[in-house]
Amino acid sequence: DAGVTQSPTHLIKTRGQQVTLRCSPKSGHDTVSWYQQALGQGPQFIFQYYEEEERQRGNFPDRFSGHQFPNYSSELNVNALLLGDSALYLCASSLHHGGIRETQYFGPGTRLLVL
Amino acid sequence: QKEVEQDPGPLSVPEGAIVSLNCTYSNSAFQYFMWYRQYSRKGPELLMYTYSSGNKEDGRFTAQVDKSSKYISLFIRDSQPSDSATYLCAMIIPAQETSGSRLTFGEGTQLTVNP
Numbered sequence: 001d002a003g004v005t006q007s008p009t010h011l012i013k014t015r016g017q018q019v020t021l022r023c024s025p026k027s028g029h030d031t032v033s034w035y036q037q038a039l040g041q042g043p044q045f046i047f048q049y050y051e052e053e054e055r056q057r058g059n060f061p062d063r064f065s066g067h068q069f070p071n072y073s074s075e076l077n078v079n080a081l082l083l084g085d086s087a088l089y090l091c092a093s094s095l096h097h098g099g100i101r102e103t104q105y106f107g108p109g110t111r112l113l114v115l
Numbered sequence: 116q117k118e119v120e121q122d123p124g125p126l127s128v129p130e131g132a133i134v135s136l137n138c139t140y141s142n143s144a145f146q147y148f149m150w151y152r153q154y155s156r157k158g159p160e161l162l163m164y165t166y167s168s169g170n171k172e173d174g175r176f177t178a179q180v181d182k183s184s185k186y187i188s189l190f191i192r193d194s195q196p197s198d199s200a201t202y203l204c205a206m207i208i209p210a211q212e213t214s215g216s217r218l219t220f221g222e223g224t225q226l227t228v229n230p
Contacts, residue, residue: 004158033217040123042203042220043159056217090158092218104218106151106158 002027004093004107012113013081021076021110025093031055032074033104034066035090043090049074050096078112086114118142121204121221130230134191138204138221141185145206145219148180150189153201153223162202163189194228201225 005024013019025032031050035043045058049068068074072093078085088111092104121138128134136150147166151159163178165171165187171178179188191198204221 035218035220040222042119042121042205042222043218045217045219048217058217094216103161103164104216106160108156108158111156 004091004105006089006091006107006110008110009108010111010113012115014115015081015083017081017114018077018079019081019112021078021089021091021112022073023076023091023093023107024073025091026105029093029095029105030072031094031096032068032072033092033094034074034076035092035106036060037088037090037109039087046076081114083114086112088112116141117222118145118219119204119206119221122224123222125225125227127227127229128194130194130196130228132194132228134194134198134226134228136189136191136202136204136224136226138187139185140187140206142206142208142219143185144208146209147207147216148178148187149205149207149218150176150178151203151205151220153203155200159203196228196230199227 007022033048034046037043047057048055052068063079065077088109090109091107094104119140150162153159165178168180168182175192177190201223203223205218207216
């Protein structure tokens with residue numbers, strides 16, 4: 001059973017560029033959440049997708065956008081990159097119950113460096 | 116003020132020691148509490164998941180929740196060098212009907228267990 005996969009593993013971009021990160025959820029999961037983890041910090045919630053719609057959003061600017069496909073995979077797009085966007089971007093998948101036990105399983109992350 | 120506070124450490128202990136990791140939180144709406152372990156350059160993996168106040172044991176790990184004090188702990192008995200990782204506490208406000216749950220993390224505590 002494949003877990004959560006993310007691509008690419010590492011990425012280097014320059015300020016002002018745009019980046020797209022990809023995530024495939026764990027088999028059977030239908031909900032994808034994205035988190036940003038700066039060095040030495042805990043992950044910060046960016047947004048969550050379910051049924052191809054953004055369901056919740058954290059305190060991140062509109063430069064951060066996403067998409068979910070019919071096969072439940074997801075993309076995170078960041079426009080006009082800033083140095084402060086350098087971080088580990090984590091994708092987590094879960095099964096949407098609308099209830100209690102929505103355990104989220106994390107992928108290995110994409111490490112983005114903005115120069 | 117952060118919603119979840121966690122001492123970042125670093126914490127260094129000898130093999131076999133009992134380790135105590137702690138988090139405090141300010142939002143009474145948090146109802147579910149988790150501990151994740153994150154090895155270097157990896158995504159977080161779920162260790163323990165608790166709901167009610169009290170203790171939950173799983174092998175060498177014990178999770179403790181005190182909702183009245185808004186305080187949670189993770190104890191590791193007979194610590195091993197393989198326990199060396201960053202430990203993240205995380206909390207959830209139960210999912211609403213049209214949105215999924217999102218994790219709010221602490222900063223993480225870096226633990227090193229020395230042989």
